[in-house]
Amino acid sequence: MDNNDFPILHQKVNDEDLVYLDNAATTQKPKQVVEAMEKFYYNDNANVHRGVHTLAERSTEQFEAAREKVRKFINAKSNKEIIFTKGTTDSLNMIAQSYGENIHEGDEIVISIMEHHSNLIPWQQLAIKKHATLRYIGLTDDGELDMAEAKKLINDKTKIVSVAQVSNVLGVINPVKKLAELAHAHGAVMVVDGAQSAPHMPIDVQALDCDFFAFSGHKMLSETGIGVLYGKEELLNDMTPVEYGGEMIEFVKKYDTTWNDLPWKFEAGTPNIAGAISLGYAIDYLNEIGMQKIFDYEQQIVDYVLPKLLAIDDLEVYGPTDPTKHTAVISFNLKGLHPHDLATGLDMEGVAVRAGHHCAQPLMTYLGLSATARASFYFYNTLADADKLVEAIKATKEFFKHGTI
């Protein structure tokens, strides 16, 4: 796979060729997406769903065409089930606020200890507000979700199960389809945080049989500020809007309002029109390659780099050690060195990684860590990038051993 469509990747950083390995935070944008945005703003921009003029028609058509592309991308049944949001965080908060109205005292919500704060705090605060109980599924020794514990925790009191399909720290793929079966067997709904999965693997929400699925555009070649909330139509129909305002109404009277149809009921105000259209173009780009091909290619990188990382003395690698259970999100620490120092060393070598708690503080506490460094690959990365990462870690290790190079 080539990266010639990504001009940003072809530059020097600190006199070294840039190796961008912070894709779990955000991905770079191909020319096709950036140019499509330029074209939209230069030719077609107008507000959607309101005007009768030609530009408004073009804009609305492209906005709704993007929704159809999203529907196909995750294989939802209907466009009514695709709500444009600001991103995964916004989507998950919407579910917690709106579907959360069904939660009552004594009910239980089950999440996992590896959740990103955006799939944790909304449920924690909902539990506090509703006097419900929040329960955490822990990990096995190998850094996988403990399904035996999940089976014990999910019971008839459980109303919501919400788990990430891929961990943004451990890189592990969670069996969300099995969790959905467990949840449904006890009458609970299944929420899937797809922020780290949708950009990297084929998604079929009907096959997963999840009730809600959330993901972000900027982690899959599109712009920031656009994301998706998928929800089963029958659930969305019964839910009340989280935000009130323009476009989400059917008819407003002085003391009463009726809501617009799905999905607009949940899209108050002028939406991120260009963002949605850019997501559509990003999906076109990804489909051109093929999601299965992207997944297989990234697995090749993991097969190649994970054993090399595990072989570095004093490097602790988190998550499963079996490459077949690990996606291309890899967290690690050099013993005795803070990850910020490691990340600065890698940056000097042109290698961009993230260092910190990755918005997963309960997981850090659970693992007995304060922070980790994290390299995350995308399809435009190469095996040479993986080599550069390994070399830069070794060089940084030597630097701190001797105080110089």
Place this chain on the structure above:
Amino acid sequence: MALSRMDDLYRQVILDHSDNPHHHGELPDATNNIELKNPTCGDVLKLDLNIEDGVIKDAAFSGYGCTISQASASMMTDAVIGKTTDDAEQMVQTFSNMIIGEDVDTDSLEDAAVLEGVSKFPARIKCATLAWKALHKAMNKEESE
């Protein structure tokens, strides 16, 4: 190799302070104390001060953080013990100005002056300033109580 630029950031004296920090621990009879967190990285710094008659008689720090934040705390405690709180406030200001690249007289900062190189690494400025922020807050906590 671009890693050589790291010499500007991680001067030997900084690595020495980080490996063997001075005044690391707690003061059981602290007159002033504070715990500061760096929310972006999860680092924690606890600072204890013993202030008598407007003079910092003793200081100690604990918690966890990166090389820069640990070395900075070690250097800061070295520099402010024995100083009046007024002088220490002046040093906080001097350090803040130095770390954003302003041309200031840094003699009063002693070892901490070598952290000047951090100004070329914007992402790491917060690591260096955490200890001095803690000092400022701990000293002013007394005044408000």
